[in-house]
Amino acid sequence: MRTLLVIISLFYTLVFVNSASAQPNTLTIALGAEPDSGFDPIYGWGKYNDPLFQSSLIKRGSKLELAPDLALSWTLSKDKLNWDIKLRDGVLFSDGTQLTAEDIKFTFDTAKGAATVHDLTNLSKVIITSNDSLSFELKNPDINFIDNFINLGIVPAHSYNSGYGQMPVGTGPFELVRWDRGQQLIVKVNPYYYGQKPFFEKLLIVFSDEDSRYSRLVAGQLDLAAIAPRYAQALPAGFKLWSIESVDNRGISWPMQNVQTADIGNDVTAQLAIRQAIDKVIDRDVLVDQLLDGHATVAYSIADGLPWGPAEIPIQKPHDKQLTEAIALLEQSGWKLIDSVRQKQGLRASMTLYYLAGDSIREQLALTVAQMVKPLGIEIRPKGDSWENIYKHMHNQPVLFGFGSHSASEVRFVHHSQYRGRDYYNAGYYANAELDAVLDGARHAASWEESLPYWRQAQELIRQDLPWTWLVNLRHLYAANRCLDLGHPGIEPHGHGWPLANNISDWRWTCQ
Known part of the structure; x- marks a missing residue:
């Protein structure tokens, strides 16, 4: 696959030469998904x-x-x-x-x-x-x-x-000129902006899927594009890879309640032994090194490496030992292997794992996780779907989500019982009274420094319950024209809202 991508890239580079002569006034970029609800901060744009x-x-x-x-x-x-x-x-x-x-x-x-x-x-x-x-x-x-x-x-x-999100008026560095839904966004510099004016007078922001972005990149139609790891080794000539550290993670949210209604609860994933066994056999090093070509780090929480994250990262034992321990745990908990799938009191250890269709990283993670847990006798059926349909199933089936924020508040939103079933946060209906009290303690602390022990204690409690199985923390990858200097991008949060543009006023065209 990689050899084929290199050949395609070289072919297009010979046909379409990306000129680096004159300094452009307009930059053509493709940074990620089009916001479905528009550009209204009230409803989440820019959060x-x-x-x-x-x-x-x-x-x-x-x-x-x-x-x-x-x-x-x-x-x-x-x-x-x-x-x-x-x-x-x-x-x-x-x-x-x-x-x-x-x-x-x-x-x-x-x-x-x-x-x-x-x-x-x-x-x-x-x-x-x-x-x-x-x-x-x-x-x-x-x-x-x-x-x-x-x-x-x-x-x-x-x-x-009510129509503000379609043609927003604001005080930011750019103003919207035209939005062709499903295709592109045209923006220009806000002449009244009080801060440092951007170098580029206009931006043409293109919306397309991963494969189309790459095709446009190698055809010389883009100056900058967010790319998937599988394309990182096949950049066209004249382009540079920018690998940006992020707190953007991927993990599986487990329904934590026994079945309450047709929409809420899952009697299999509600059992701690099932979640513990799955967490043990996930080989995160394989996910990072082989699946994502090293463009990630292993993840064990929603806030690895952050001040409010875990004080210690679990030590991963050799995979064969982890598998042996996981099988023993299931046996001791009454889950017996029958016709290749474990069963207990009429329950089959079988579930559907939803992920966003069209997202290659989530798809690859879901498929790989399904194979990793198969030796346990646990059946996971990956299913790509739209967020609209995933929303209908996320309270009774596991979902491969992405989170990651510059705010400790996200730990609370995702794990506090107050947020059960609210938006996409606590989709599994997780509830732990002791954890709620600790999270409340962090919120009511006298200072930020005094809140940190509460956050770390919360991480320990969460790790005991395993309402999530965290997989990887991504590095955000961008292919940029070699003449485009992106300055010094900061640590990026989850990819909603195009985080690379946070320092857009620092971007420069360096070729004359």
């Missing part, structure tokens, strides 16, 4: 990354440090119940109107009142204290509430409506 068309109150730097954006300063009261925000002066929206404190209040009030991915349940009210300052009053102390100042892009109160 994982800088929202491109909008700005947030605070942003993260390349080292995850906090930096001013629309907010010049932010202060938390001693009782941890009030955040006071001082706004930047003279900021204009892309339509030329001035940003005011009312726009900030409107954005947070609207997001709180809508059913969205932003958790603002702890927000009591937003008070405008002057033309350029606001106070956010909380119901309870919440050291992580500051994440909302980073994750929620600000929208204009004077023009926001």
